[in-house]
Amino acid sequence: MEELDLKELFNLFWNKKLQIILIVLIFIVLGVIYTVGFTTPMYTSSTTLLLAGTEKQEGQAQTTNSITATDITINSNLVSTYSELVKSKNVLSQVISNLGIDINEDELRKNISVTAVKDTELIEIAVTTQNPEYAPRIANETAKVFIQKVAEFYNINNVHIVDEAELSQEPSNINHQKDIIIFAFIGLVVAVVYVLVANMLDTTIKTAEEIEKYFKVPVLASIPVCDLEGALDKRRGGRR
Secondary structure, three states, rough: OOOHHHHHHHHHHHHOOOHHHHHHHHHHHHHHHHHHHOOOOEEEEEEEEEEEEEEEEOOOOOOOOOHHHHHHHHHHHHHHHHHHHHHHHHHHHHHHHHHHHOOOHHHHHEEEEEEEEEOOOOEEEEEEOOOOOHHHHHHHHHHHHHHHHHHHHOEEEEEEEEEEOOOOOOOOOOOHHHHHHHHHHHHHHHHHHHHHHHHOOOOOOOOOHHHHHHHOOOOOOOOOOOHHHHHHHHHHHHHH
């Protein structure tokens, strides 16, 4: 394919504008069909936990509710450990038993995500399920069991619930506006590639300027296209 300047490139796309628009519209329709008909709605609810002061349990020498620099350092180091503990077999099996839900530990582990909020002592436990009512129940119960296990394993009470999980009314994996934009962009890329490839494969000469450009010879004359049959029909019609 010969190199195209900006003007020729603009004219090329302008002449193919209907095909480009049609391809983009087709991809938008495909995107809507995919998200509506083939995507299973999933609902996500999350609860937030805070690592606060290391309050010792009853029966120990002393208790404290104040937060010291040592507590902050300890809590920061424990964030990653706690994040893994939330998804441990010990915690998840207890959650399943408490709620009496029909789900195995591996499946539940896949539906739970634990995120440590950057530069904070906050941990977010998010649960995603097909049933919107299950997600907040599992998230809140996981948080409660996790707090109990921390007290059991570390013998401290330094984890507190900040925000409990609430029922989500909107699917977390479906965003029609976002999907339409993505599929429209894909359609535009496909349309541009189609136009460029079609132009590359088209070796016909359409104008006198192309003859001069490709063959480096001047065009001395050109014969215009004339519709002889149409002209004769008009003359015959006038004679009648």
